[in-house]
Amino acid sequence: MPRTNDDPRALRSRAAALAAATELLVEGGPENVTHATVARRAGIGRATVYRHWPDQQALLIDALAGDVRPLLAFDDSPVRDQLVTQAEQMAHRLNQPSAVSILATVIQRAERDEDARRIREEMFGRADEDFTRVLAAAVERGELRPGAQEHARDLIARIIGPLLFERFLHGVHLEKDLVVSLVDAALAPWLPNA
Amino acid sequence: MPRTNDDPRALRSRAAALAAATELLVEGGPENVTHATVARRAGIGRATVYRHWPDQQALLIDALAGDVRPLLAFDDSPVRDQLVTQAEQMAHRLNQPSAVSILATVIQRAERDEDARRIREEMFGRADEDFTRVLAAAVERGELRPGAQEHARDLIARIIGPLLFERFLHGVHLEKDLVVSLVDAALAPWLPNA
DNA sequence: TCCTCTTCGATACATACTGTCTCACAGATG
DNA sequence: CATCTGTGAGACAGTATGTATCGAAGAGGA
Numbered sequence: 068m069p070r071t072n073d074d075p076r077a078l079r080s081r082a083a084a085l086a087a088a089t090e091l092l093v094e095g096g097p098e099n100v101t102h103a104t105v106a107r108r109a110g111i112g113r114a115t116v117y118r119h120w121p122d123q124q125a126l127l128i129d130a131l132a133g134d135v136r137p138l139l140a141f142d143d144s145p146v147r148d149q150l151v152t153q154a155e156q157m158a159h160r161l162n163q164p165s166a167v168s169i170l171a172t173v174i175q176r177a178e179r180d181e182d183a184r185r186i187r188e189e190m191f192g193r194a195d196e197d198f199t200r201v202l203a204a205a206v207e208r209g210e211l212r213p214g215a216q217e218h219a220r221d222l223i224a225r226i227i228g229p230l231l232f233e234r235f236l237h238g239v240h241l242e243k244d245l246v247v248s249l250v251d252a253a254l255a256p257w258l259p260n261a
Numbered sequence: 262m263p264r265t266n267d268d269p270r271a272l273r274s275r276a277a278a279l280a281a282a283t284e285l286l287v288e289g290g291p292e293n294v295t296h297a298t299v300a301r302r303a304g305i306g307r308a309t310v311y312r313h314w315p316d317q318q319a320l321l322i323d324a325l326a327g328d329v330r331p332l333l334a335f336d337d338s339p340v341r342d343q344l345v346t347q348a349e350q351m352a353h354r355l356n357q358p359s360a361v362s363i364l365a366t367v368i369q370r371a372e373r374d375e376d377a378r379r380i381r382e383e384m385f386g387r388a389d390e391d392f393t394r395v396l397a398a399a400v401e402r403g404e405l406r407p408g409a410q411e412h413a414r415d416l417i418a419r420i421i422g423p424l425l426f427e428r429f430l431h432g433v434h435l436e437k438d439l440v441v442s443l444v445d446a447a448l449a450p451w452l453p454n455a
Numbered sequence: 456t457c458c459t460c461t462t463c464g465a466t467a468c469a470t471a472c473t474g475t476c477t478c479a480c481a482g483a484t485g
Numbered sequence: 486c487a488t489c490t491g492t493g494a495g496a497c498a499g500t501a502t503g504t505a506t507c508g509a510a511g512a513g514g515a
Contacts, residue, residue: 076490114493115493167369174368224426271462
């Protein structure tokens with residue numbers, strides 16, 4: 068007795084619809100994601116799309132949420148290496164037009180929509196606490212001066228922020244040079260030999 | 262013999278439509294700006310809106326362009342003062358939900374639309390050269406170390422970028438403390454006594 | 456003031472889109 | 486093989502979009 072949520076047919080059509088919705092979002096913006104366009108692109112019935120997502124808002128939100136989940140992830144290696152790695156991955160994502168479309172859509176809708184705000188928080192909410200722990204460990208090891216662990220969010224903002232600025236407002240391709248120089252500039256005040 | 266462009270009636274209806282379009286954009290996003298909604302809000306005929314803007318894209322672009330023209334403007338006062346003032350004004354604008362809506366819309370559409378890219382460049386294109394001159398003058402006066410004038414864009418990115426990050430991705434209200442600390446951090450490497 | 460030109464709002468109209476419903480069919484389960 | 490259940494196709498009403506037409510009123514020159 069299969070139910071709506073675990074029936075292979077439902078999973079198939081749902082996945083096809085979400086993939087199509089993401090494509091359409093990237094190609095033509097959020098107003099391009101309608102039940103009709105998604106159904107046509109996904110090769111499924113229009114009624115099926117309505118069954119899964121009663122309104123277009125829910126459809127768009129699911130398409131947005133499915134793509135951009137983990138934006139920063141830290142581990143136990145030296146702080147500078149981690150920052151360079153993470154910032155480079157971030158730059159690489161931002162260099163893809165699709166990421167800008169999706170991020171800008173989330174930012175725009177988050178101003179008015181509760182669900183979009185939730186998605187936005189999923190992207191960066193966890194990063195602060197994780198990185199705080201990373202910084203604390205680095206202070207323990209003597210990599211950074213004491214107090215650094217209280218500025219996790221500031222550090223991230225001063226590295227990722229300029230990347231956003233260059234990509235969003237100048238439309239440039241983000242290069243590794245920029246990433247490295249941003250990381251070093253942000254870290255400089257906390258190096259022990261400074 | 263009045264023509265389309267200088268007839269007071271045409272100017273009136275055009276202005277009313279643009280004002281209404283901006284309101285609707287801020288309230289409900291770009292998909293909320295249609296010929297019908299604009300006409301109703303502006304109290305003018307639907308056909309009139311079609312007369313001025315044959316397609317919705319053109320209408321939206323004009324509404325976007327009319328609002329966010331001069332984002333940074335520099336003069337001859339000391340560099341740090343100017344940066345603090347400009348960054349504060351920027352923070353003040355970003356704190357208003359309408360600015361985020363409009364900026365995010367421009368960013369999103371600039372990825373695909375030529376006109377939106379033009380608007381984006383009007384916002385920041387001039388800032389680089391203007392600020393380069395400001396920095397050069399400051400170097401002359403001994404306020405900054407030589408070479409600073411070649412990093413105008415970097416400086417702006419390292420001040421405005423983190424503001425964008427905090428506002429766009431964390432949704433926080435931007436405070437003066439943050440602005441000042443960003444300006445000082447960005448300027449630190451170029452101070453003569455460093 | 457009067458006359459002429461242009462834009463205006465209102466309306467009508469064809470077409471396209473949206474959201475809901477029904478139904479026969481095929482895939483999934485046991 | 487028998488029985489559910491999600492599916493695609495299509496019908497349908499209601500709404501939105503885009504265009505054309507018309508009389509009314511504003512604008513500017515005589």
